[in-house]
Amino acid sequence: MKLLVLKNVTKQFGGLMAVDNVSFDVEKGSIFGLIGPNGAGKTTIFNLITGIYRVTEGEILFEGIETNSMEPYRVAELGITRTFQNIRLFKKLTTYENILTACHYNARYGLVDAILRNKRFKMEEKGLLAQAEELMGIMGLEDRRDVIAGNLPYGMQRRLEIARALALRPKLLLLDEPAAGMNPDETARLMALIKEIRDRFNLTVLVIEHHMDLIMGVCERIVVLNFGKKLAEGTASEVQANPKVIEAYLGEEEVVVC
């Protein structure tokens, strides 16, 4: 079953074609990779899917629902959430508060319930606290519970951002360069973690990455972008063997003139 469908999606910023007529389908339950050189339009596609930008042409369907004209918070309610390339945590709140805030969607009490502290508030709030604790356990952040997010080591900030995204119980998780700045050892652990959360939460994962080991290791299907256009699509080995991809990454073979 196709969870996410991009049909001839185009995004124009003035005269610049950031995304040019890109189409691909993401199967439910898969881990899907999006790669390409800098400025290829990968993050723009994430911004289009999450409703931060509007598509110029084409359409994006999530479970058959068109998300083109939705506000970002409505897209999140549908079950799409993301992490950011340049980490965007609630920096002055603690690890626990960061996750707890994102759990808000799983409680439905209103302003008046909160002011009156009635039974409904207490019950639902208890549920939220338990959920936040559980997520912290899964992501291995319990021992940093009360540390201000901005003071966490870099790798942990990345993990916290994933934890915060998972708190929404999403169906589709978009990871924007989750391994940026990580050493090979941390990258390997992240790969295992991505697979684990996919199985545990019944997720579909769409990941942008530059670390080829990560992409080749976990992604079942990969789309390669260059200058906003789709260059290739296929499994890891298919993409690796594609001459156009090699050209985009390493440049054309030059004729050396002495």
Next chain:
Amino acid sequence: MDWFYIKGILILSGINLMAVLGLSLLTGFTGLFSFGHAGFMAIGGYVTAVGTMKLGLPFVPSLLMGAAGAALASFFIGKITLNLKGDYFCIATLGFGEAIRLVLDNVQYFGGARGWPGIPVTTDLTTVVIIDIIGVIILANLINSRHGRNFKAIREEELASQTIGINVFRYKMTALMISAAYAGVAGGMLGHLLGFLQPKMFQFVKSTELTITVIFGGLGSISGSVIGALVLTSLPEILRTFAIWRLVVYGAAVVFIMISRPQGLMGGYEITFGNIKKLLSRFAYGKKPAAGGDKQ
């Protein structure tokens, strides 16, 4: 100093506190700066006076009417200005505050610029204290809920808030309306303390004073706002001995505190039983706070 004088200062602090509490939600917790809250105070003050004088309602229902009036005005202002980012919203509220004052200057029904005398003097210390306590409880309950956490999330990182499903516009609107309602109650109490309302009382200086108080107490702290309102309202009175240099000393005191404690008096902390216990045990065992674990 006699009790009558002290009581007067306490009532004034209590009234300012109410407006500051509302502004604390908007500025301290949601991260929106406003320089037009005197405008909401004015609306609250005049609507409350209409309630007691023209409609003959008792004081408390009139206050609620004033709060509703201010909230309603903020709803329309919010609709047009809340999509503006950061500084622009601030400028828009500044314009709004002044506009309200000038409108009131020219509406003869409320006495125009000469003011509106003869309002019954019903605000006393007990009423102010009770209303303040209710105000603090409502705000504290709100902050310690999922809604309160959403306000803080918006203050910290607006884009990320949207991607975790927070309707940013709606929450900003809620914060603005609640803060306007608080300012409205403060305005209503002020009118019924002085027995007189004049547009000049709600000048730009008043809005600035409220914002200064919130920052002085510490952004994102209810306890800070309470202490800030009490200190900054009584400070000019305590400084009476300096006679004509009084306000200069007042300014210098504010500048000194902001330099020595830029995060404000409370700096985001709250005074609660739990926190006091923690602080005492830290002193008792001489334990240093865990590195990076301290809330700054």
